[in-house]
Amino acid sequence: MSAVDRWGDNPFFVLDLPVTATRAEVERAGQKWLGMLEVGMSRAAIYTTPLGVRARTPELVRAAMAELRDPERRIGHELWHLEHEPPSTLDAEDDADAEGPEPEPAALRILGWSRP
Amino acid sequence: MTGRPLYVGIDLGTTNSAVAVFDGETTQVIRNAQGSTLTPSVVRIDGKGRVTVGAAARRFLERDPENTRSEFKRLMGTERALPFAASGRSLRPPELAAAVLGALRADVLDQVGLLPDAAVISVPALFELPQSAATSEAAKLAGFGKVELLPEPIASALAAGWTAEQGDGRWLVYDLGGGTFDVSLLETDGGFLRVVGHDGDNFLGGRDFDWAIVDWALAEIAREHGVTIRRDDPTHGAAIAQLKHAAEDAKVGLSRAGQVVLTLAAPLEIPGAAPFDPELALDRAVLEGLISPLVDRSLDVCRRLLQEHGTSADQLARIVFVGGPTVTPMLRERVGHTLGAAVAEGLDPMTLVAQGAAIHAASTALDGRPAGPLVRRGARLWLQFPAVCTDLSPHVIGRVVDAGQGPMPSNVRLVRGDGGFTSEVATLDDDRAFVAAVELVARHANVFEIVAEDAAGVRVAVDPPSVTIVQGMTIGDPPLSRSIGVALVSDHVQVYFERGTPLPARRSFTHATVESVARGAAEAVLKIPIVQGEHDRAHLCRLVGTLEIPGHAIGKTLPAGSDIELTIELDRGGRMSAKALVPALDQMFEHVAHLLVPAADPEVLAASLAALRQRVDDLRAEAFRRGMPHIIGALEHAEHDLGDVSRDLGAATGGNDDAGQRARRTLLEIDAALDEVEQSKQWPELEQRVVRTLTWAGGQVGHLGTERERALFEDVAKAIDRARAERNVRELQRQLRLANQLGETAWYRDPDTWPALFDEASSRVDAASDLPRAQALVREGKAARARDDGAELRRITEKLWRLLPHDPTARRASYDSGVR
Ligand SMILES: Nc1ncnc2c1ncn2[C@@H]1O[C@H](COP(=O)(O)OP(=O)(O)O)[C@@H](O)[C@H]1O
Numbered sequence: 031m032s033a034v035d036r037w038g039d040n041p042f043f044v045l046d047l048p049v050t051a052t053r054a055e056v057e058r059a060g061q062k063w064l065g066m067l068e069v070g071m072s073r074a075a076i077y078t079t080p081l082g083v084r085a086r087t088p089e090l091v092r093a094a095m096a097e098l099r100d101p102e103r104r105i106g107h108e109l110w111h112l113e114h115e116p117p118s119t120l121d122a123e124d125d126a127d128a129e130g131p132e133p134e135p136a137a138l139r140i141l142g143w144s145r146p
Numbered sequence: 147m148t149g150r151p152l153y154v155g156i157d158l159g160t161t162n163s164a165v166a167v168f169d170g171e172t173t174q175v176i177r178n179a180q181g182s183t184l185t186p187s188v189v190r191i192d193g194k195g196r197v198t199v200g201a202a203a204r205r206f207l208e209r210d211p212e213n214t215r216s217e218f219k220r221l222m223g224t225e226r227a228l229p230f231a232a233s234g235r236s237l238r239p240p241e242l243a244a245a246v247l248g249a250l251r252a253d254v255l256d257q258v259g260l261l262p263d264a265a266v267i268s269v270p271a272l273f274e275l276p277q278s279a280a281t282s283e284a285a286k287l288a289g290f291g292k293v294e295l296l297p298e299p300i301a302s303a304l305a306a307g308w309t310a311e312q313g314d315g316r317w318l319v320y321d322l323g324g325g326t327f328d329v330s331l332l333e334t335d336g337g338f339l340r341v342v343g344h345d346g347d348n349f350l351g352g353r354d355f356d357w358a359i360v361d362w363a364l365a366e367i368a369r370e371h372g373v374t375i376r377r378d379d380p381t382h383g384a385a386i387a388q389l390k391h392a393a394e395d396a397k398v399g400l401s402r403a404g405q406v407v408l409t410l411a412a413p414l415e416i417p418g419a420a421p422f423d424p425e426l427a428l429d430r431a432v433l434e435g436l437i438s439p440l441v442d443r444s445l446d447v448c449r450r451l452l453q454e455h456g457t458s459a460d461q462l463a464r465i466v467f468v469g470g471p472t473v474t475p476m477l478r479e480r481v482g483h484t485l486g487a488a489v490a491e492g493l494d495p496m497t498l499v500a501q502g503a504a505i506h507a508a509s510t511a512l513d514g515r516p517a518g519p520l521v522r523r524g525a526r527l528w529l530q531f532p533a534v535c536t537d538l539s540p541h542v543i544g545r546v547v548d549a550g551q552g553p554m555p556s557n558v559r560l561v562r563g564d565g566g567f568t569s570e571v572a573t574l575d576d577d578r579a580f581v582a583a584v585e586l587v588a589r590h591a592n593v594f595e596i597v598a599e600d601a602a603g604v605r606v607a608v609d610p611p612s613v614t615i616v617q618g619m620t621i622g623d624p625p626l627s628r629s630i631g632v633a634l635v636s637d638h639v640q641v642y643f644e645r646g647t648p649l650p651a652r653r654s655f656t657h658a659t660v661e662s663v664a665r666g667a668a669e670a671v672l673k674i675p676i677v678q679g680e681h682d683r684a685h686l687c688r689l690v691g692t693l694e695i696p697g698h699a700i701g702k703t704l705p706a707g708s709d710i711e712l713t714i715e716l717d718r719g720g721r722m723s724a725k726a727l728v729p730a731l732d733q734m735f736e737h738v739a740h741l742l743v744p745a746a747d748p749e750v751l752a753a754s755l756a757a758l759r760q761r762v763d764d765l766r767a768e769a770f771r772r773g774m775p776h777i778i779g780a781l782e783h784a785e786h787d788l789g790d791v792s793r794d795l796g797a798a799t800g801g802n803d804d805a806g807q808r809a810r811r812t813l814l815e816i817d818a819a820l821d822e823v824e825q826s827k828q829w830p831e832l833e834q835r836v837v838r839t840l841t842w843a844g845g846q847v848g849h850l851g852t853e854r855e856r857a858l859f860e861d862v863a864k865a866i867d868r869a870r871a872e873r874n875v876r877e878l879q880r881q882l883r884l885a886n887q888l889g890e891t892a893w894y895r896d897p898d899t900w901p902a903l904f905d906e907a908s909s910r911v912d913a914a915s916d917l918p919r920a921q922a923l924v925r926e927g928k929a930a931r932a933r934d935d936g937a938e939l940r941r942i943t944e945k946l947w948r949l950l951p952h953d954p955t956a957r958r959a960s961y962d963s964g965v966r
């Protein structure tokens with residue numbers, strides 16, 4: 031899965047929820063979207079991300095709910111979501127990512143590697 | 147449809163089955179004609195072709211074994227048909243299961259007055275796809291129009307949670323049945339139930355208690371009467387069956403009394419000995435001695451599960467016991483005491499699963515009432531709402547699908563039956579649809595009247611006129627019990643769905659064919675094996691289906707290296723379907739062959755047993771020679787399991803098919819365990835690989851990776867440290883693979899990478915499956931390099947890889963896979 035997909039499929043986008051949503055709000059939103067999709071309401075069929083409009087499907091909604099039910103996995107999505115800057119595509123990522131100072135990954139330091 | 151909904155749940159057990167109904171508020175366990183809530187899963191067909199099911203059939207189990215069949219649930223998913231001698235009929239496992247389901251369905255009609263059309267049927271958590279498919283087939287044969295399958299532990303948990311007082315925390319469902327053991331770790335959090343994980347043993351149950359008693363009895367008989375009776379001697383079959391029955395009665399008796407005598411219906415008759423009645427006395431102490439190794443085996447599984455999910459004993463709030471053997475007092479005490487948690491009291495271990503299945507039928511809105519005659523009562527609405535819901539403020543969504551002759555509704559509001567709540571007025575949108583939020587009264591069935599008005603504010607009749615939503619505990623989508631993927635030619639597995647994936651699910655990947663398939667060639671067939679299991683070597687996983695692309699069905703010859711876009715889909719019951727789109731042919735293939743558990747052929751099993759014995763001996767010799775005491779323990783374990791296999795094999799040769807299946811599975815498990823031993827033998831080598839991988843991948847990610855890749859790499863490096871500290875070979879390998887992937891992703895960005903890879907591939911071109919095409923690619927590649935066209939060079943190199951040869955041994959092991 032590309033970084034773009036991973037970011038765009040973020041459960042909080044899919045369910046249209048803030049990262050502060052409670053467990054009950056997650057279930058409520060999921061149930062609502064699934065119902066709307068089932069009866070074929072056109073306004074449920076898409077969702078917006080800073081990268082543009084994407085198609086919302088029942089599979090995506092169910093997967094998003096499952097991800098947010100599991101506390102350990104939810105944390106990961108919260109972090110992804112909080113990185114407000116969307117990832118660039120594979121061909122142009124280096125420019126976008128090179129902006130600003132980067133923390134030096136501990137694993138690399140341990141290995142004695144340092145940035146040029 | 148009128149009145150209260152009828153949600154039906156069925157526990158289709160190996161030994162006993164039960165059915166319960168739920169009306170939205172309370173569950174009722176249905177009694178059969180004999181007044182019992184349990185119906186033995188036994189089917190008998192007499193000489194006149196009359197079929198009897200349940201207790202009436204069970205009475206004939208020893209007296210007339212040729213015409214009476216039990217424990218067929220264990221054969222679900224196999225091809226094995228069971229003969230009924232007197233009638234000359236022979237029934238497949240789903241047909242036998244259908245007879246039991248049909249009887250339960252009729253019992254519902256007797257007790258409730260309605261013949262249900264839909265039901266939730268529970269299946270063991272570790273059931274594999276073919277077994278689930280057979281269960282669905284059985285339900286259809288029994289006349290159910292709609293059926294959903296639900297893992298048994300989830301059913302038990304739902305039923306236990308439904309009646310329990312609110313209390314958050316983790317708990318275990320310990321389900322020991324006649325032949326299977328399941329343990330699940332669950333968590334309740336604000337009324338939401340979540341399966342944290344489960345584990346189990348498909349071949350551990352009350353039946354093993356019975357056999358332990360039989361073995362004890364055989365030893366006693368040999369000692370006291372000097373008669374040797376053997377389990378694997380077919381001429382002793384009748385005596386063994388009698389003893390087994392007596393052993394079970396004695397075991398059940400000991401759940402109440404302190405001592406019992408094994409009573410036989412008739413004296414034992416053994417060829418070459420006078421008939422005799424051994425009259426053996428058995429007390430609790432002896433029974434406990436006999437079954438404690440089996441209970442310990444179950445406890446090992448529990449501990450493994452708790453450890454896997456980082457749950458210590460003091461974090462465990464309670465244990466729910468399910469299944470007949472858990473009535474045994476010693477078992478309850480021992481399990482409760484060892485795991486250090488309170489035992490939930492007041493739940494019926496025999497019918498909890500059926501009750502939970504009925505509750506689940508409500509959550510998935512699977513109303514079993516047969517469709518009545520169509521009476522139009524107004525504008526027809528298509529409604530979506532949770533029939534059971536934990537959330538106190540869910541949504542009701544609806545759409546007008548047919549206004550008929552009457553006026554079109556323009557807005558809708560929902561009014562709760564107790565008058566305490568009215569929703570906001572929802573206006574119908576361009577799709578003629580609405581969304582309304584409602585408020586529920588906790589732990590009640592909430593009925594909402596749907597009040598619709600037309601544009602002029604005049605009330606419009608709608609159909610249905612109301613909805614019912616029950617507030618209570620619910621559970622999310624059922625999780626997949628074992629990972630599913632495609633076996634590749636290299637004997638690796640492309641995982642499509644990880645264990646725990648919520649169902650339903652669908653996923654697609656693109657594969658490439660490894661050889662060409664000639665159009666019209668009768669014997670040419672490309673195989674895409676679909677496997678299930680947690681191993682990363684395909685041959686260690688269970689083959690659950692093969693999608694075939696045969697030469698006779700293709701429009702033109704399919705060249706090697708062609709794309710195949712494969713989509714695998716699983717429904718909520720774990721039923722699988724697969725589709726392969728071949729763009730080069732513009733054709734779609736959907737036929738999945740052999741969705742069956744392979745037969746357990748005793749000769750084949752004996753050969754694998756001998757091979758594994760040899761392997762254990764070799765490994766042990768090496769371990770002593772090289773001084774590796776840490777692997778001796780694992781080898782002893784394997785040795786012990788090989789002993790079990792050998793015993794099962796004896797029984798299989800004597801005609802016990804089920805023992806054959808068990809032997810087959812144990813062999814697979816031993817094989818996997820020995821693989822791990824071999825790997826741990828290579829621990830020093832693995833340590834070196836860690837250093838190499840981290841240095842290489844870390845360097846690549848550091849120089850060429852994105853910020854996110856660097857962050858991910860840091861996580862992986864931490865996980866590698868953890869796996870190393872825990873000496874967890876499999877996890878370490880998994881993390882190393884991830885690290886390598888990250889490194890490769892970065893490395894592919896290096897402008898020097900592709901020319902090097904291209905050179906390496908070109909050097910092996912003579913071995914390509916399609917030489918002219920490969921040579922053409924090499925020419926194209928050289929041109930691209932001359933032009934400095936990196937992207938094109940990469941494309942060409944990847945194509946070239948597809949034409950390069952694979953290892954034939956790996957391919958054979960990998961179920962003859964024709965894809966990479
Ligand atoms: N009171 C009891 N004490 C001990 N074992 C029992 C008792 N009642 C039933 N059993 C055993 O329970 C097993 C059947 O359990 P059950 O939960 O009905 O199985 P399954 O789920 O396989 O249908 C049998 O081995 C039976 O001998």
Ligand SMILES: [Mg+2]
Pocket residue numbers: 157159160323324469499
């Ligand atoms: Mg059971």
